[in-house]
Amino acid sequence: MQMPEPNAAILSRKARIVERLRGVLSADAVIDEAHEVRAYECDALTAYKCPPLAAVLPSSTEEVAAVLRICHDEGVPVVPRGSGTSLAGGALPTADSVILGVARLNEVLETDYDNRFIRVQTGRTNLSVTGAVEENGFFYAPDPSSQLACAIAGNIAMNSGGAHCLKYGVTTNNLLGVTLVQMDGTVVELGGAHLDAGGLDLLGLACGSEGQLGVVTEATLRILRKPEGARPVLMGFSSNEVAGACVSDIIKAGVLPVAIEFMDRPCIVACEAFAHAGYPDCEALxxxxxxxxxxxxDEQLGLILQIARRHDPVELREAKDADEAGRIWLGRKSAFGAMGQINDYMCLDGTIPVSELPHVLRRIRELSEGYGLEVANVFHAGDGNMHPLILFNANEEGQLEKAEALGADILRLCVEVGGCLTGEHGVGIEKRDLMADQYAPADLEAQMRVKDVFDPKWLLNPAKVFPLDASAQRRAA
Amino acid sequence: MLTPDSETELAEVVRTTDGPLRIIGGGTRSVGRPVTGEALSVAGLSGVTLHEPGALTLVARAGTPVAEVEEVLAGAGQRLPFEPVDHRALLGTEGQPTLGGMVAANASGPRRVQAGACRDFLLGVRFVDGSGEVVKNGGRVMKNVTGYDLVKLMAGSWGTLGVLTEVSFKVLPRTAEVATLRLRGLSDDDAVRALTAGLGSPFEVTGAAHDPQAGETMLRIEGFADSVAYRAGRLGDVLAPFGEVEVERDPEHVRAAWRRVRDVEAFADRAGDVWRVSVKPSDGPELARRAGAEAVLYDWGGGLVWLLTPEGRDLRPRIDGLKGHATLVRAAEATRASIAPFPPEPAPVAALTTGLRRKFDPRGILNPGLMD
Structure with a gap:
């Protein structure tokens, strides 16, 4: 994965830039010592690392604006960072960039149960938003796997999803308003506690823009009343095809589960060995x-089980109590940890039309055999968002590159069958160079023009999302 | 009128035209500043191109009538979940509402408060920008964060950024049963409190409206039979402090009542301007008091307020200070020329809006001025 060469002129002006930043922030909010900036050298895509020029941790929207004005004035690229949990390299710095971390912006500003919203600073973690309202029986719906650590700022930047979005939607469907600071320090309010835009939907445009249009410092989020209860059922099948057909039949029957999670044999075996959840020995679960x-x-599960029985399940297990429900989820929730124990892995995130599930799983198996690398599949089947995990050994020469090549082939396959490169992780640097597989030059041009409007000098997170050659002229200007 | 019958032809028309274009789907949503320009009809681009019930997806050309799409979906027990408004009665227009027009207006009805708006179910778009270039964004899968979300930008852009040629949607199962819980004779304040209690309950209220003229406050529940019966009972307990609760289960009656709310039928035959205001629900009654309207209809739990006001009067000075936005949906052309139908934006937001328009439509030929 290539990153642009750092700008030597900026590197040579480091002392002056840092001094100016110290002029607008408290002393401990500007980090520039070599051993300290290393903490910001990567996010959760750890294969790529580069310490930034400096990192700043502003404590208010005004401080964010002041930092951005200085960097705009100095022509210094800025890489916004939430909690650094991006799997796509969304917060990967370059040597000539300033990391702008929102970690110190973590207050709850307003909670309004009557109007069903909460307003928070965006450094707050996803789970702690629900934590702030659950005593009153409410929750914030988007639930990415990293929800214990990931920040709302990053959720908005990547339009994060989660296991329960089949029913509740992703971040953009639960985001009512933001305070966004543009690269030149201009502060704009988009949306609010009311619904929908009066003019162009700039809020919808900002959500998922990967920190390239502005830095979001405050967010108004929709909160929902918790359902009375929830219960999972586990089903084992003799093939991926049968499991895929069962998913499709459940959806066609008019039931709308909150989650439909799918695991294939390699994943089941690894999870079972790791978590001992008592999963059946079968091809698909x-x-x-x-x-x-x-x-x-009871009414919904009755219908679902009736459909499942038509597909000759190897096992049907309904949770009788909270403990059994916990055991059913245990293996799924520890899937990534289980994989991490036996191997290094790369987690993909393509989405496909649900109907293509059997075909895509078959092709992934063929590709996996061709490359000689094992792939385990765990994903949100209801909405077609796949998370193939490519297992490899990072210490073995050439294996990372091989895994990346296999990953690229799998993502191209997703696009080929009518899907997309990324369902909830974002493009970052990871899928940047595959964008041309999904979008024609005119499609990418239309998106880059949006950035021209918000950030004419292309200083905010510039080397992400778009293929480097496609954005080269704009970044150089 | 220009009537291309393919995307290629439409792109050619836009590329080679000099003058401004007035873009028309079904011509049923005459909202915004009056636009002068040659009429460009998208009706020739019609037909459902893909419906996969098992994937909850539908793709259709922009000129496809909404009614045709609803019929296709109904055949598989599905529907457009956001309950698109039909503006014909309110605006006194004729013709067939199209999918493209619905998206361009981000037309969403009572269920928006729970399920989401048109923009929330729109998965992908194809459009021709002001230079005649075909652009696609999003796709036909439910989860897609590949690149910027121009899909949201196109929804509600009223044909000012591009001419839609194809749209794709996430659809949902049509529910088996419905029920309306009705309270009578509540003040606006009490009505919004009752709606708030319902929407804040775990019983999945999919409609929450108050019609002061009819003296009716309504909440809707949908789902499988046993579930609707159970939730109607529990919700009735929640609403009991506000008065006697009537439960309506006849599907035809329930549907008709919510269609009246959706299409603001109460204002259809009455003279006057019609404003549509989105605020946080608890501000609804205060807004109505300040508006001095002749008639009011609350939807979305009080957060969507429809106001019937004397002709030619600007509402905005009266509601200054309340956060949200007000759109003048129905008024004579002269009024829509003198009072901005779409809410004026603060300078930095207006700068972004103007900048985007210049990028997508550099010659300013697509519905020019409609949203100004």
Whole structure:
């Protein structure tokens, strides 16, 4: 993965830039010592590292604006950072960039149960937003796997999803408003506690723009009343095809579960060895969860189980109590940890039309055999968002490159069948150079023009999202 | 009228034209500043190109009638979940509302408060920009964060950034049963409190409206039979402190009642301007008091307020200080020329909006001025 050469003129002006930043922030909020900036050299895509010129940790929207004005004036690229959990390299710095971390912006500003929203500073973690309202029976719906650590700022930048978005939608469907600071320090309010835009939907445009249009410092989020209860059911099948057909039949029947999770054999075996969740020995496994009162859950699960039985399941296991429900989710939730124990792995994030599931799983198996690297599949089947995990050994020469090549082939396959490169992780640097596989030059040009409007000098997170050659002229200007 | 019947032809028309274009789907949503220009109809680009019930997806050309799409979906027990408004009665227009027009207006009805707006279910778009270039964004899968979300930008842009040629949607199952819980004779304040109690309950209220003229406050529940019965009962308990709760289960009656809310039918035959205001729900009654309207209809739990006001009067000075946005949806052309139908934006936001328009439509030929 290539990154642009750092600008030597900026590197040579480091002392002056740092001094100017110290002029607008408290002493401990500007980090420039070599051993300290290393803490910001990468995010969760750890294969790529580069210490930034400096890192700043502003404590208010005004401080963010002051930092951005200085960097704009000095022509210094800025890389916004939430909690650094991006799997796509969204917060990877370059040597000539300033990392702008929102970690110190973590207050709850307003909670309004009558109007069902919460306003927070965006350094706050996803889970702690729900934490702030759950005593009153409410929750914030988007639930990315990293929700314990990931910041709302990053969720907005990547339009993060989670396991429960089949019913509740992703970040953009639960985001009501933001305070966004543009690269030149201009502060704009988009949206608010009311619904929908009066003019152009700039809020919808900002969400998922990967920190390239502005730095979001405050967010108004929709909160929902918690359902009365939820219950999962586990189903084992003799092939991926049968499991895929079962998913499709459940959806066609008019039931809308909150989650339908799919695991294939390599994943089941690894999870079982790691978490001892008591999963059956089978080719494919589904976890389907529904919500409501006990009686409503019985009604929905009754229908789901009836459909599943038509597909000759190897096993059907309904959770009788909270403990059994926990065990059903245990293996799924520890899937990534389980994989990490046996191997290095690369987690992909393509989405496909649900109907293509059997075909895509077959092709992934063929590709995996061709490359000689094992792939385990765990994903949100209801919405077609796949997370193939490519297992490799990072210490072995050439294996990372080989895994990346296999990953690129799998993502191209997703696009080929009518899907996309990334369902919830974002493009970052990881999928940047594959964008031309999904989008024609005119499609990319239309997106880059949006950045021209928000950030004419292309200083905000500049080397991400678009293929480097496509954005080269704009970044150089 | 220009009537291309393919995307290629439409792109050619835009590329080679000199003058401004007035873009028309079904011609049923005459909203915004009056636009002068040659009419460009998208009706020739019609037809559902893909419907996969098992994937909850539908793709269709922009000129496809909404009614045709609803029929295709109904055949598979599905629907457009955001309950698009049909503006014909309110605006006194004729013709067939199209999918493209619906998206351009981000037309969403009562269910928006729970399920989401048109923009939330729009998965992908193809459009021709002001230079005649075909652009696609998003796709036909439910989760997609590949690049910027121009899909949201196009929804509600009223044909000012590009001419839509194809749109794709996430659809949802049509629910088996419905029920309306109705309270009578509540003040606006109490009505919004009752709606708030319902929307803040775990019983999945999919409609929450108040019609002061009819003296009716309504909440809707949808789902499987047993579930609707159970939730109607529990929600009735929640609403009991506000008065006697009637439960309506006849599907035809329930549907008709919510269609009246969706299409603001109460204002259809009455003279006057119609404003549509989005605020946080608890501000709804205060907004209505200040507006001095002749009639009011609350939807979205009080957060969407429809106001019938004397002709030619600007509402905005009266509601200054309340956060949200007000759109003049219905008024004589002269009024729509003198009072901005779309909410004026603060300078830095207006700068972004103007900048985007210049990029997408450098010659300023697509519905020029409609949203100004």
């Amino acid at each position: 589904l976890i389907v969860e529904v919500e409501g009162s006990d009686a409503e859950i």
